[in-house]
Amino acid sequence: MTLYVLCFALFxxxxxxxxxxxxxxKIILSSGIMGYACNMMLVLFGYRREASYPILEKGxxxxxxxxxxxxxxxLTAIVIELGIISLLAALAxxxxxxxxxxxxxxxxxxxG
Amino acid sequence: MPVETxxxxxLGFMILGSIVALEIRDILSSIVAVGVVGLxxxxxxxxxQAPDLAVVQFLFEIFALIILVCAFVRKExxxxxxxxASRWIFGFxxxxxxxxxxxxxxxxxLLPAFGRPLxxxxxxxxxxxxxxxxxxxxxxxxxxxxxxxxxxxxxxxLLTAILGTLTVLRTRARSGKGxxx
Numbered sequence: 001m002t003l004y005v006l007c008f009a010l011f012x013x014x015x016x017x018x019x020x021x022x023x024x025x026k027i028i029l030s031s032g033i034m035g036y037a038c039n040m041m042l043v044l045f046g047y048r049r050e051a052s053y054p055i056l057e058k059g060x061x062x063x064x065x066x067x068x069x070x071x072x073x074x075l076t077a078i079v080i081e082l083g084i085i086s087l088l089a090a091l092a093x094x095x096x097x098x099x100x101x102x103x104x105x106x107x108x109x110x111x112g
Numbered sequence: 113m114p115v116e117t118x119x120x121x122x123l124g125f126m127i128l129g130s131i132v133a134l135e136i137r138d139i140l141s142s143i144v145a146v147g148v149v150g151l152x153x154x155x156x157x158x159x160x161q162a163p164d165l166a167v168v169q170f171l172f173e174i175f176a177l178i179i180l181v182c183a184f185v186r187k188e189x190x191x192x193x194x195x196x197a198s199r200w201i202f203g204f205x206x207x208x209x210x211x212x213x214x215x216x217x218x219x220x221x222l223l224p225a226f227g228r229p230l231x232x233x234x235x236x237x238x239x240x241x242x243x244x245x246x247x248x249x250x251x252x253x254x255x256x257x258x259x260x261x262x263x264x265x266x267x268x269x270l271l272t273a274i275l276g277t278l279t280v281l282r283t284r285a286r287s288g289k290g291x292x293x
Contacts, residue, residue, distance in 0.1 A: 003116065004220040005213070006123040012209045013127055017134040019205045025139055025184050029146045032176070033130045036153050039169075040123075043160050046234075047115075049227035053161045054250040056242050065250070066161045069234040072254035074165055076266040078172050083273030085176050089183040090280040 003044055011037035024092045024102040028085065035081045039074045046070035115159050116226070122156045140185050147177045164251050 014037060017030030046067030052060075054068040092102065099107050126149045133145035150173035157166040224230055231238075237250055237258060247253035255263050 001220050001223075001226065003119055003123065003226050004223065005217065006120060006127070008216055008220070009213060010123065010127050010130060012213055013130045013134070016205060016209055017130075020202055021134065023139075025180075026134060026142065028180075029133060029142060032146055033133070033149065036126070036149060039165075040153060040156060043157060043162055043165065044119075044226065045223070046229050047160050047227060048229055048231070051161065053163055054238065055163075056248045056250065065238055067229045067231050067234045068237055068250040068254055071162045071165055071251045072259065073262075074162075075168055075251065075255060076263060078165070078168050080266060080269050080273070082172050082175055082179075083270045083277075086179050086277050087273045087280070089179055090277040093183050094280050 004041070007037055007041045007044060010040070022103050022105055024095065024104060027104070028088045028092060031088070032081070032085060035077075035084075039077055039081075042070040042074050042077075118159050119156060122152050122159070126152050126156075140181070143177065143180045143184065146180075147173055150176070162251075164249070 011034055014030045014032075014034035017033065018027055021027055021030065046069065048066045051064050051066045054065040054071070095107055096102055101107065129145050129149040129152065133142045133149065136142050136145065150169060154166045154169040154173065157163075157169055237254055241247060241250045241253040245253040245257040247257065
């Protein structure tokens with residue numbers, strides 16, 4: 001349970017960054033940190049004590065392997081996260097070209 | 113040392129690294145600190161017996177670092193991070209997050225304990241993957257065979273994100289009528 005709580009604390013650190021920072025770059029990085037925490041939490045749920053990686057070989061039994069399902073889901077989630085980060089970075093670069101600042105309190109005229 | 117000790121150490125390191133990344137003033141140092149957090153996550157995946165994930169996370173980290181440095185570290189951006197939000201917002205956020213953490217303790221007690229997953233679906237995968245799919249790696253068997261439609265959806269999302277990035281970053285308007293930008 002300690003691990004779950006620590007992982008959730010990492011998620012909350014990302015949430016803190018999104019809520020209190022005014023720099024767009026910092027907000028993008030905070031969303032990345034939240035993504036790390038989610039991935040780690042899912043893989044933690046699938047860990048099995050005294051078990052090894054889920055690759056079948058000769059002489060290894062299927063009974064002593066960790067849960068492969070969260071790993072497969074997280075594998076796709078990591079790749080999607082890369083797309084999301086690049087999209088957010090592109091939007092932030094565009095906003096900087098228009099307003100010459102990354103401060104979200106100074107970006108006001110969002111309608112055209 | 114048992115694996116929990118390593119993971120607790122790594123998670124503490126990641127939390128510290130995230131706080132440093134959020135509070136430091138230089139933007140390049142901030143991006144590099146987040147990269148360090150991601151690499152620690154890659155090591156944590158190795159401890160959790162997920163070698164595929166460790167490799168993918170490592171690659172993700174390098175690409176994300178390249179994208180973020182190319183996008184944000186420029187000559188014209190020398191302005192330091194502005195002072196943080198007002199003291200009221202800061203205080204309320206901290207109190208709210210602490211309350212969420214305290215309330216979540218009860219929820220985590222309800223979950224299955226660390227090291228003993230439910231494995232209701234994945235037991236079938238583990239026992240029948242070799243016979244049904246012919247793949248030695250059960251994770252890839254799940255991605256590309258049992259849940260192939262899921263992967264198709266993932267590729268769609270990824271393509272949409274790339275298309276959105278290209279559309280946003282395009283500088284020249286399309287030739288033809290209507291292109292008045």
